[in-house]
Amino acid sequence: MREFYNDIINIRRMVFAAIARIAYEDEDLKKLGDETYRLIPGEKAHYRENVFRERAVIGERLRLALGLDARTAAETGPISEGIENVDVDTRVYTPPLVSVIKIACEACAEKTVFVTNNCRKCLAHPCKNVCPKNAITIEKSGAVIDQAKCIKCGRCKTECPYHAIVEYGRPCAASCGVNAIKSDYLGRAEIDDSKCVACGNCIQECPFGAISDKSEIFQLIKAITSGKxxxxxxxxxxxxxxxxxxxxxxxxxxxxxxxxxxxxxxxxxxxxxxxxxxxxxxxxxxxxxxxxxxxxxxxxxxxxxxxxxxxxxxxxxxxxxxxxxxxxxxxxxxxxxxxxxxxxxxxxxxxxxxxxxxxxxxxxxxxxxxxxxxxxxxxxxxxxxxxxxxxxxxxxxxxxxxxxxxxxxxxxxxxxxxxxxxxxxxxxxxxxxxxxxxxxxxxxxxxxxxxxxxxxxxxxxxxxxxxxxxxxxxxxxxxxxxxxxxxxxxxxxxxxxxxxx
Amino acid sequence: MKIVVCVGSNCTMMGADSIIASLENLKETILKKEGVNPVFDLDIEIARCLGECKIKKAVSPVVVVDGVIYHNASREEIMSVVLDAAFDNILTK
The missing domain is CATH 3.40.950.10 (Fe-only Hydrogenase (Larger Subunit); Chain L, domain 3)
Incomplete structure (x- = not known):
């Protein structure tokens, strides 16, 4: 559990509770769209840049919790699409178990060396002097790294006396022990199912809550309420x-x-x-x-x-x-x-x-x-x-x-x-x-x-x-x-x- | 200061545990430092469902600080209330 990711953890859990309630109260799954308004009420955004995207993402989460596959923006149709297939009392989900909710993924760079505004534009500029690819220029704003030239060696980061240069990667990929996270054509995370072993590390580590597994609570509750x-x-x-x-x-x-x-x-x-x-x-x-x-x-x-x-x-x-x-x-x-x-x-x-x-x-x-x-x-x-x-x-x-x-x-x-x-x-x-x-x-x-x-x-x-x-x-x-x-x-x-x- | 953290089902689901952990951590760290009002004492209590969530929806986690009820309590909000009281002698004198 990523302890300080409160909002992400709570969103995930609220979705489970919502699906469990729908199952126990035998609500019509066709009305799943209403649930997105119940979970994300009002018109002010709390988690992302706007409330529409928040509802779209939670909609995909609701679908994953029902055992459906995560969709991309190109595939996103009515929220209840394909819902009849999961409205049963036996296990329905099929692999992949862990997937990226593409509409929530922020397409973090795979590995970047980046100059922050800590840069004092100093006279010595050791960053520029150590760069083996001559990728750094000193401009009006400070040091600038030409990302096309940069080979991410990190030497400039080590030399900067103001700690103005940082190196970061994708939290999801960094957490993956088997290198199963690649990029899709828009630079978003994509899980290679042939490598993934479903440990769930990336689900916990993504700071945008963009990775989720599928759930079987709905079908389990249906099995219980149907008298099994x-x-x-x-x-x-x-x-x-x-x-x-x-x-x-x-x-x-x-x-x-x-x-x-x-x-x-x-x-x-x-x-x-x-x-x-x-x-x-x-x-x-x-x-x-x-x-x-x-x-x-x-x-x-x-x-x-x-x-x-x-x-x-x-x-x-x-x-x-x-x-x-x-x-x-x-x-x-x-x-x-x-x-x-x-x-x-x-x-x-x-x-x-x-x-x-x-x-x-x-x-x-x-x-x-x-x-x-x-x-x-x-x-x-x-x-x-x-x-x-x-x-x-x-x-x-x-x-x-x-x-x-x-x-x-x-x-x-x-x-x-x-x-x-x-x-x-x-x-x-x-x-x-x-x-x-x-x-x-x-x-x-x-x-x-x-x-x-x-x-x-x-x-x-x-x-x-x-x-x-x-x-x-x-x-x-x-x-x-x-x-x-x-x-x-x-x-x-x-x-x-x-x-x- | 007495803090009661509700650990009913709703509040546990919405992170009561992390609030308790943060308060316990404060007790071990910042509250042991110099400058804390010597009469300040932090008493953390955990309680069964306080019933707040049964009256009004979506209020968890619930925390009560010296009788004042906090709905949708966040760890940063509660920690700040504690520290304001603990360092009171510096701020007012």
Whole structure:
């Protein structure tokens, strides 16, 4: 979460709450245009240069939240165009998951070296003297860089005694760990889907709020209101996300008040991931495989698959906590629908995979769930609850925080073989993950258990979170300690036949 | 000075958490510096839904500063109210 981007975060969340309300109140989607006036009332602009553009952008956001594709200005017709295709109670969205809202993109320069008005037009003008391309002239206004000649070496910037020269690029592209952001013919950002791993970093970093993913809240709510039996599975990072006074038990009850049959911690599946990965590590490293990478972060997994095919086999074969937990639900309730609620958007993509799509029917984020609470006017903090949640072990709950997965697997390996000394390395942030995998490819990470997380701080730093990672970290730690199961092997919610042999 | 930050659903969605974080940060940084009125004390309290959003739409986040209710509170507005009071002795004397 980009903490100081208040307006962008709030616009995004207001859209989720609006779509959730429309779905619950069964409003006619043809009237979606009215919603743009409700969200952006009056005639004064608050966010952009004029109110018309504000409404146009929020209109595209509403459409993305319904699962539709983002349109360009050339394609922008009636807001309700194509809406009948998404007015259903099953998953409809198709990739791309992350796209640029072209009418919101300000086409920031890819990389620019620029003279600001700090320039004193000094006599020494070292900027001009060091320029290897003779691109700088001193004019009446001060130093001027001929952008056609400039090779962005940055020497003038270093030499200026007044710090008058700055170098900047696109925040979206700078945040992308896999260089998936290019330019279109108007210089606006464009995402290369063959490279994108849907980590959501660019969504958080764009200062114009011009990048968004698609949502499935509308179809989820339609599934609930049409009477389908929907079960929610909620990622370990949920603790503390829904109000500083809301307990985990109240979150579960709040979700039930939304019309969802029951809730299970994804920590239960995390316990199965721990048990399987520990077993796998003991059996394969270093005899069969030189190292093992964890498998729970889908963006990390996808990044390795796309960029490092030759070492892709060393990523654990164990399923992700989401998959194990959804299997657990579907086994007990074969006709039910499962919604995964998490901090993550790449799970929306994982859920489309052949081996997952029949188990996970919908994926929404914590922000989207918050929108549902607001739409239904549910105050989780005011619900009276009995008892405690007991779905997952201490270390299963720890998956939420960077380093938690490796810690869980390491502790479990120690239980299996107390003499084995496991070295772990935890990597946070997609760009960092790429760096480490380059080294791994060269054999420099042999013998290690590598935990890869596309988000800084791990899942609590995900793009779909509501509160800052620092606050979430404390809440997760407290809840983790409350678990009655010290080891994932003690978790008696897991069917004995599902335990790895 | 007593500040109550509403952490109901609407207010949490609209950034109550970031207001609390900013106030806690002020307490740790600027309010420890010299020049702060020695009798000034900042008490940050979090509260369940204060009900403001149920009376009037689009008022979140809601913050109450010494009994004065702020609708659509922003962190910069609240921080400035705090600092004006904290450095009161310099400004008035």
């Amino acid at each position: 039996e929907v079960y929610a599975i909620i990622a370990p990072s949920f603790v503390g996300q829904f109000g500083a006074l809301t307990t985990p038990e109240q979150v579960f009850d709040g979700i039930r008040e939304l019309g969802i049959k029951d809730v299970v911690e994804v920590g239960l599946g995390a316990d199965l991931t721990t048990l399987n990965e520990a077993k796998e590590f003991v059996e394969t490293v270093p005899e069969k495989d030189p190292f093992m990478g964890t498998s729970c972060c889908y963006s990390w997994k996808l990044m390795v698959e796309k960029n490092f095919p030759e070492i892709n086999d060393y990523i654990s074969e164990s399923s992700t906590p989401m998959v194990y937990t959804s299997h657990h639900i579907k086994k007990n309730h074969p006709d039910s629908k499962v919604v995964f609620i998490g901090p993550c958007i790449s799970k929306k993509l994982e859920a489309l995979q052949d081996h997952v799509k029949d188990y996970v029917d919908f994926v929404i984020t914590f922000e989207e769930l918050m929108g549902m609470f607001v739409a239904k006017e549910i105050e989780p903090a005011e619900i009276e609850v009995d008892g405690k949640i007991k779905d997952a072990s201490v270390t299963g709950r720890g998956y939420a925080v960077g380093g938690g997965v490796a810690q869980a697997v390491k502790e479990r390996i120690h239980e299996i073989n107390p003499d084995m000394d496991v070295k772990v390395e935890c990597i946070e942030g997609l760009a960092e993950c790429v760096k480490i995998m380059r080294l791994a490819k060269l054999g420099m990470k042999n013998g290690l258990l590598l935990e890869g997380m596309a988000c800084k701080n791990g899942c609590i730093g995900g793009p779909g979170t509501v509160v800052s990672a620092a606050r979430a970290r404390k809440s997760v730690a407290t809840f983790s300690k409350e678990s009655p199961y010290k080891s994932p092997a003690d978790n008696d919610n897991i069917n004995p036949e599902d335990m790895p042999k």
